[in-house]
Amino acid sequence: MSGMGPWLVANWKMNGRIGDLEAWSRIRLDQLNTGIGRVVVCPPALLLHPLATALADTGLELGAQDCHAQASGAYTGNVSAEQLAEAGAQMVIVGHSERRGPHRETDAVVREKATAALRARLEPIVCVGETLSEREGGLTKAVVAAQATGSLPLGCEQATIAYEPVWAIGSGRIPQADDIARAVAAIRDAVHTAGTALRVLYGGSVSAETISDLLRIEGVDGVLVGGAALSPEGLSGLLKAAPYGSKEPSSLDSVLGAA
Ligand code: PGA
Numbered sequence: 001m002s003g004m005g006p007w008l009v010a011n012w013k014m015n016g017r018i019g020d021l022e023a024w025s026r027i028r029l030d031q032l033n034t035g036i037g038r039v040v041v042c043p044p045a046l047l048l049h050p051l052a053t054a055l056a057d058t059g060l061e062l063g064a065q066d067c068h069a070q071a072s073g074a075y076t077g078n079v080s081a082e083q084l085a086e087a088g089a090q091m092v093i094v095g096h097s098e099r100r101g102p103h104r105e106t107d108a109v110v111r112e113k114a115t116a117a118l119r120a121r122l123e124p125i126v127c128v129g130e131t132l133s134e135r136e137g138g139l140t141k142a143v144v145a146a147q148a149t150g151s152l153p154l155g156c157e158q159a160t161i162a163y164e165p166v167w168a169i170g171s172g173r174i175p176q177a178d179d180i181a182r183a184v185a186a187i188r189d190a191v192h193t194a195g196t197a198l199r200v201l202y203g204g205s206v207s208a209e210t211i212s213d214l215l216r217i218e219g220v221d222g223v224l225v226g227g228a229a230l231s232p233e234g235l236s237g238l239l240k241a242a243p244y245g246s247k248e249p250s251s252l253d254s255v256l257g258a259a
Contacts, residue, residue: 005037006215007201007222008238009063009125009162010229011093012043021047021054023232029059034239036222040091041235045079052088063091063125066099069112071119081113081120091123093224095151097166100127107150115153125160125201125224126151128187132167140165144183145190158197161187162224168204170227175204177217184219208234208241215243 029039042063043051052062064087068078084092094117095110105113110126117124128147130140144163152159163183168174175183184200191198202214203224214223229235 005035006220006242007038007040007160007199008036008211008229008235008242009040009091009093009201009222009224010042010235011065011096011203011224011226012041012047012230013065013098013226014044015230016043016047018047018050020231021050024051024060025054025056025058027055027058027060027232027236029239032236032239034242036239036242038222039235039239041229042089042091042093045084045087048084048087048089061090062088063093064089064122065093065096067092067094067113067116067120067122069109069116071116081116081122085120085122089122091125091160092117093125093127093162095127095147097127097129097164097169101166107147110147110151111153114151118153118156123160124153125162127162127164127203127224129164129166129168129204130183135165135167140179140183141186145186148187149190149194152191152194152196156196158199159191160199160201161191162201162203163187164203164224170205172205174206174210174214177213180214180220181218184217188219206238208237211238211241212243 040061040063042065064084067081071080071082094113099105114124128144130143134143199221201222201224202220206223206225207228
């Protein structure tokens, strides 16, 4: 699977039913004339295994949402990274604001989960983002830089971070392009000093109307999409709206020599 071109990662959150999956099997990524390099669908854990079968001929990849730091044990209601990998996931989203907020996950907890993902040979997508009050207090760059360095696994050589302003998620509100570029640059600066090759996705109210402009922002290597990618039609609309070949391969692609 090529790593070239921007990524589109679809986060279903707690949506999707078994009966919905057949419709996903009819997507053919190569017929959608898209410049997107990887398209990853992240359903609830229960749907991973059946969706893996449904996606077999589509060109779409499978990811998961959240994992426990331990591989197994007495952790009622949790799922391990190893279990997600066995069910067919190649990636896992950790540190989403819907985990950091209501579940009180700290940077240290997110780092443990991201480290567990690597142990299970999953690619972690580590989410960071400021709240509205942090933004209004002028703290955006400091918050996202601290979350990024505090949440990534120690010593990792490559990583994916999703910059998701908490106030932009599900709200229909998106920061100005300059603001996104500045926050992404702050994340890149903070992580660069740790020597990690970084891919940065933007997330928060991405839609077919906005995806093209968002993917043109300096430093943005892809998008993490919730509501707009819950149906095959929604995903197809996003892919068709994405710019084709508009950006040079990111510096990460050359670092990794992806082909
Ligand atoms: P949204 O969600 O696209 O519905 O705003 C994005 C996310 O929370 O990952």
